[in-house]
Amino acid sequence: MSSDIEIIKLVSREATPNAALIVGSSGRVFQLPNPGSPDSNWSVLGSELPAALVRDLQYNVPDDLLTAALFGRGAFVLPNASQENPFKVVNDLVSFEPIASSFTTTSDTSGCPSGFSGKFGFDAKLTNVSGSVFTSIVTQAGTLTGNNLLQNADTGAGGVGSRVTVPKKDGFADGLLSSGEFVDVPFVICLKQTERFEFSVNVSAFIDIGPVASTR
Numbered sequence: 001m002s003s004d005i006e007i008i009k010l011v012s013r014e015a016t017p018n019a020a021l022i023v024g025s026s027g028r029v030f031q032l033p034n035p036g037s038p039d040s041n042w043s044v045l046g047s048e049l050p051a052a053l054v055r056d057l058q059y060n061v062p063d064d065l066l067t068a069a070l071f072g073r074g075a076f077v078l079p080n081a082s083q084e085n086p087f088k089v090v091n092d093l094v095s096f097e098p099i100a101s102s103f104t105t106t107s108d109t110s111g112c113p114s115g116f117s118g119k120f121g122f123d124a125k126l127t128n129v130s131g132s133v134f135t136s137i138v139t140q141a142g143t144l145t146g147n148n149l150l151q152n153a154d155t156g157a158g159g160v161g162s163r164v165t166v167p168k169k170d171g172f173a174d175g176l177l178s179s180g181e182f183v184d185v186p187f188v189i190c191l192k193q194t195e196r197f198e199f200s201v202n203v204s205a206f207i208d209i210g211p212v213a214s215t216r
């Protein structure tokens with residue numbers, strides 16, 4: 001595909017909890033949801049766009065509009081572009097339960113910024129309770145109180161919004177979390193004080209919609 005690539009845009013979708021790499025080529029606009037993930041999949045974005053050489057792409061975040069300038073065909077506007085993204089929040093399609101036997105508290109603050117008093121670690125069991133197949137699963141901290149930080153976030157210790165990419169093990173060892181399969185996800189929290197706090201995550205995943213969506 002490389003010789004066909006006309007334009008590449010990295011689009012940060014601030015309005016939604018994901019980002020996408022969008023590529024215009026000689027005939028299609030493709031998107032790669034969650035480009036930091038090693039196993040994200042390319043899919044066609046805006047299948048209703050005419051097949052023509054894509055000369056330019058502009059994404060308007062507040063209005064969620066993707067404008068594609070097509071060679072010889074003018075400009076086409078794709079409204080609600082992020083809705084086209086198969087990388088979605090799947091909170092309603094999973095169960096996610098902390099495993100009490102995995103709870104550990106330590107005064108070791110390695111990996112935490114200075115000023116922390118310890119760490120709390122645990123695994124949570126993520127089970128696909130839907131009929132769909134998930135790939136590229138990411139958790140994102142939705143609540144984290146007490147000025148605590150998520151130590152094992154993908155980009156280092158961080159607060160609300162920090163992501164942990166779900167590791168490929170258990171039922172996800174094959175990169176596919178099928179209906180009924182589970183994977184244990186580790187979390188480590190840097191603690192300001194050893195006291196009660198609240199932590200919740202949102203789960204996003206690429207919902208595999210079959211070979212039509214993949215260019216590999």
Ligand SMILES: [Ca+2]
Pocket residue numbers: 171172173174175176177178181
């Ligand atoms: Ca599996």
